[in-house]
Amino acid sequence: MKSIEGGFPSYAKFEPTSPGSDYYDPNHFHEELEKIWFKTWLLAGREEEIPNSGDYKTVQIAHENFIVTRGSDGEINTYYNVCRHRGSRLCTTEAGNFPRGRIICPYHSWMYSGDTGELTKAPNISDEDEGFDRSEHSLVSIRTETWDGFIWINADSEAPSLKESFNLPESWSIYEQYQMHRLKIGKTGTYNVKANWKLLMDNAEECYHCGTIHPELSKATPPMQPRQWVDEEVPETKVIKHVGSMGLNPGFERVNVDGKAYRPVFPGLSEEDQRKIAYLHIFPHSYICMASDYVFIAAIFPIKADESVVKGYWLFDPDVLEKDDAYIDDAVEFWDVTCQEDWEACALAQQGNESRSYKDGGTLTPIDWRVANFKKYVQDEMEKN
Structure with missing residues (x-):
């Protein structure tokens, strides 16, 4: 790790923000979906959310909904949540299990294989019926890969692989010490935010606001301290961004509500890393916060031009979670409070971006680099796509 004097690089400068309409115009929003969201790898969740054959979860991105399910072979598949008959939504709950791995449409009972997406049964329709080919009515699948316990999906069949897009394993090497593949979910949270998805990511990209709206966070880590940046030899990509780490304030042993140590640190962390929280951002929609005894993840999903949903995950050592007296509230409360402070600020920013006085946007400072x-x-x- 290395420190950059002043906390931001020499190329940081004053420059305009995007125009206000980029944050509320429905046509611009639809274009972003097609050119960004449905052409890149997105964080869909954790493998332990669907541990057994037939288990599924759904992911909502604007008007699209996807089924992420584990097959009988243990592999994870993702399908559009759309019946090939008359377009009915197949799954009406956010999570569950397909008995015998069968996905059955609630409208006309067309049945599909969770392993392959193939249509296995259409009541009162025969393979001999003229004009009907069962093989042409499989569920539409999208690409699915896993890494370090995370599930990633991509609706673009021609996009580079996850390994190529993320430059794996090189770009992830500095986070191997957290062994996220073995961590387990201790808590999840869902946040509905009345703000455009980009405002939520903009907020995550700076801590200029931290001293103003995050008293709890500022107690744990100095918001404007010179941040420790990752060594430049560790590669970034278009979407993988090493956001560095922040040290603890004196008197704090952990990044939580009171600084007390309720759990042992992850094995393998250096003494220096035990007193830091490291951040990894993955464009366009997620960030991972790695403390010494837990990991917090936020995945942002666009719903409408002025509305987003955030899925939060708190990961802990499984040995900790298995204890009868396991205590995780200190970490959960810390990020729950911090997130809600962020989302309130983003909702206020959304209101301002929709003002006719803000049509040309505002100003980014060097701190907002x-x-x-x-x-x-x-x-x-x-511009590219």
Whole structure:
């Protein structure tokens, strides 16, 4: 790790934000879906959410809904949540299990294999019926890969692989010490936010606001301290961004509500890393916060131009969670409070972005340099695709 004097690089500068309409115009929002969201790898959850054959969860991205399910062979498959008969939604709950691995449409009982997506039964329809070919009515699948316990999905069949997009394993090497593949979910949370998805990512890209709206976070880590940046030899990609780490304030042993140590640190962490929280951002929609005794993940999903949903995950050592007296509230409360403070600020920003007085946007300061980088990522994707 290395420290950059001043906390931000020399190329940081004052520059305009995106225009206000980029945060509420429905046509622009639809274009972002097609050019960004349905062309990149997205964090769909954790493997332990669907541990058994037939288990499934759904992922909502704007008007699209996807079924992520584990097959009888243990492999994870993802399908559009759409029946090939008359377009009915197949799964009406966010999670569950398909008995015998059969996905059955609630409208006309067309039946599909969870392993392959193939249509296995259509009541009162025969394979001999002229004009009907069962093989042409399989569920539409999208690409699914896993890494470090996470599930990633991509609706673009021609996109580079996850390994190529993330430059794996090289870009992930500095996070191997957290052994996230073996961690387990201790708590999840869902947040409905009245703000455009980009405002939520903009917020995550800077801590300029932390001293103002995050008293709990500021007690644990100084918000404007010179951050420890990852060594430049560790590669980034278009979407993998090493956001560095922040040290603990004196008197704090852990990144939580009171600084007390309720759990042992992860095995293998250096003494220096035991007193830090490290951040990894994955464009366009997620970030991973690695403390010494837990990991918090936020995945942002667009619902409408002015509405988003955030899925939060708190991961802990499984040995901790198996204890009868396991205590995780200190970490859960810390990020729950911090997130709600963020989402309230983003909702206020949404209101301002919709003002006619803000049609040309505002100003990014040098402190907002990571916001500027994210803005450039979005602009590049919109112009390229």
